[in-house]
Amino acid sequence: MKLKCQNKGTSCPPFKHNGVFYPDNENIKRLLPDLNRCADCMACVAPTLPSFRDDLLQIASITLLEKGPAFDPAHESCASFGTFIRPRICVSLTNARRKELIHHGRESHEPIRVSDMHNAADTEADSDMAFMSRTPDPTTESFVDTLVWDISVANFERALPELLNELTPREQQVFNCIREDLRNTDIAEVLHLSPGRVSQLVNQVEIKLKRACQQLGLIE
Secondary structure, X not given: OOOOOOOOOOOOOOOOOOOOOOOOXXXXXXXXXXXXXXXXXXXHOOOOOHHHHHHHHHHHHHHHHHHHXXXXXXXXXXXXXXXXXXXXXXXXXXXXXXXHHHHHHXXXXXXXXXXXXXXXXXXXXXXXXXXXXXXXXXXXXXXXXXXXXXXXXXXXXXXXXXXXXXXXXXXXXXXXXXXXXXXXXHHHHHHOOOHHHHHHHHHHHHXXXXXXXXXXXXXX
């Protein structure tokens, strides 16, 4: 999954680290500038959430503490620590931001409806939903990266023909788009589908691929 910083003119932080990651004070302090950049990214993009910025920093730090030790520097993919941890932090922050926006909509008595995804209007709720449709779905577009990491690149590619047999032709199209790092909104444009339909198809692909990997003994 290719991440794209929401702040114009900037890129995702490197999260440089060599070897096994130990969640001690030294490593956390060293990576604090990168964590701050991720928190700023999610807090400053429109609609801005400046009051939620410190919470985002805490969530990013907790994700680093919890997920960082799972990094394997000897993994077959030869992925760097930054490649491993960035999607996980981004997913956690995106998910937290979504929940905060929904909570904000409820508190202001402007409930966010599914229909808001398809209707453009100059309201704060619509702006919130527009942002959420532009950001990666934390439960979808990252699952391919997770699968590849869990079962190794070689085993994934070897099992791919059998995995694709579990998908319908339309689901295969969606899967190919995901592997090309397209976001849901981009997939909707390419396949001429509604964002809601794309989200549904991506969820179906995730469920089917995970089930197929379990049946093949590739994951638990």
